[in-house]
Amino acid sequence: MPALARTATTTAIGLATALVLAGCSDPSDGSTTEVADTLGTKTRINLSADQKRVSTAKVGSIAARVPAKIRDRGTLEVVASSSSAAPLNFYATDNKTVIGVETDIAHLVGDVLGLSIDTTPVSWENIFVGLDSAKYDVGFSNITVTEERKEKYDFATYREDNLGFEAKKGSGLKVDGPEDVAGLTVAVSSGTNQEKLLVQWSKENVRAGRKPVDIKYYQSDSDTYLALQSGRIDLYLGPNPTAAYHVASGQKTEVVGTYSGAGETVQGLIAATTKKDSGLVRPLADALNEVIDNGTYAQVLARWGLSDEAVTKSEINPPGLPRTGQ
Known part of the structure; x- marks a missing residue:
């Protein structure tokens, strides 16, 4: 196995070790649980609808590059898979509020861009149908960069896959x-x-x-x-x-x-996904790099026990999962 694949495997095994569920800190409280990292430090995960999300400030120079249609609307229309599970996108204890690491990262990006976030859960295939029709602006749903998808979509990476x-x-x-x-x-x-x-x-x-x-x-x-x-x-x-x-x-x-997630020769990457040439991918990448640099991105990953999947930079359309036969 090439060195890259071994490195990815080692990193992922570290994640598996890191996610040690300690159970609810208060057994009577069904809205929280805890995960412990590899050093034994426990992080309480809030499963309630009142998320108290990590937030950050708007950056005017980045927000100004968002396409005018979206700026004028004031809302970033986010699409996510309705079949995702914790800790990605899933429902809070009220069974209607979407929470998870993907949602938190989308909200951080919205903060930088000065946009509110409206998340719509749909079936996996309808994520792409909705992006194609411009019904949704961006997918934050554990979407992997692939060479085939890059024909129709632009990607701004934010997590290892x-x-x-x-x-x-x-x-x-x-x-x-x-x-x-x-x-x-x-x-x-x-x-x-x-x-x-x-x-x-x-x-x-x-x-x-x-x-x-x-x-x-x-x-x-x-x-x-x-x-x-x-x-x-x-x-x-x-x-x-x-x-x-x-x-x-x-x-x-x-x-x-x-x-x-991209095979033995490429480290898989998860990315914010937009319709190709929509004009949104650059401000998305800039917003992601802003939260990576200011530390709020790391806070979000730690909140969900996923620090081992952090990236140091958001890339636009990097090498992805090769086509079949490549």
Whole structure:
């Protein structure tokens, strides 16, 4: 495995270790929980609708570069996946307020741009349909930069993308590469970069004379985890933060392997996603670099136990997950 992939794997394993759920600090309070980092420092996570988010000041020079239509409206229309799970985008204890690290970062960007944030949860495929039609301005939803997506969308990166293979606890499985999933039944969400990577691995296995991956799709996380516990699937491949958080919540599963979301030669990156040439990607990147520099970005990641996925700079349209066959 190339050095880059090993580095990404090491980083993601650190994240899995970091997300140790300590349970509610007050058992009677269902609106908070705590995660502990690798040094044992506990961070309370607020699960209520009253988020008390980290905020920052408007920067006029950056806000002035936002397209006039959006400036005049005063609102940044954000789209996110309705099927995301903690700690990405998910519902607060009121079951209607969207919270999570993705939402917090969107609000920081809105602060810099002087815009209020209006987040709409939709199905994964409708994120891109909505961006295509300009119904939404930007997606903050754990969206990975890929070479194929770059044909239609612009990206401003803000987090590393690492994937996690989750198995039933005590499975004895360990995943480092394609050969480790040959012949196994693996669940993945349709239309994601996780699916693309898994399909590529399955093809590599066939070319090498090994069994293909039996890829399964489920409508919800609850269905997927039920299948995992019952033995109908061997593994679930998803975003590593979600897998680690699920394990930390006391479920009878474990992360048995991690991988860069862009494959073995490129570190995967998560990015704010806009319609290509909309004029929004530069102010988004500038706003992200502002919050990276002023420290509020680091506060948000620490708030959700995701400091290990921090980037030092927001990049516009960097190398992404290669096309199939590249």
